[in-house]
Amino acid sequence: MADAVKATADAAAAGVLQVRARGSRPATAAHVGDDLVIAPQHALDRDDGLVVIRGDDAIDATVVGRDELLDLALLRAPG
Numbered sequence: 001m002a003d004a005v006k007a008t009a010d011a012a013a014a015g016v017l018q019v020r021a022r023g024s025r026p027a028t029a030a031h032v033g034d035d036l037v038i039a040p041q042h043a044l045d046r047d048d049g050l051v052v053i054r055g056d057d058a059i060d061a062t063v064v065g066r067d068e069l070l071d072l073a074l075l076r077a078p079g
Contacts, residue, residue: 019061019075022049029075041066041073052077 019029019039027043029052037052044050050061052075061077 018053019044020051020053021046026053032074035076035078036064037061037075037077039073039075041068041071044073050075054079 015031017029017031017037018026019037020026021044024043024045027039029037029039032038044063047063050063052059052061054077057079059077059079061075064074064076066073
């Protein structure tokens with residue numbers, strides 16, 4: 001059972017990321033497709049200087065779109 005729990009946690013961790021906007025606190029984000037990440041839009045007070053942290057990698061990101069009603073931002077983070 002412990003191996004199954006570890007495997008599930010490892011698989012989930014691959015999709016959980018961190019996004020940082022210059023001068024703001026980091027926020028949790030999720031990988032949702034090829035180079036696409038979804039994050040809470042209220043955590044991204046600007047469209048420039050965004051970085052997605054994936055493990056030890058920092059990837060520059062750009063805003064693809066925002067939905068203020070749902071409080072979501074879609075980012076493109078190639079790599």
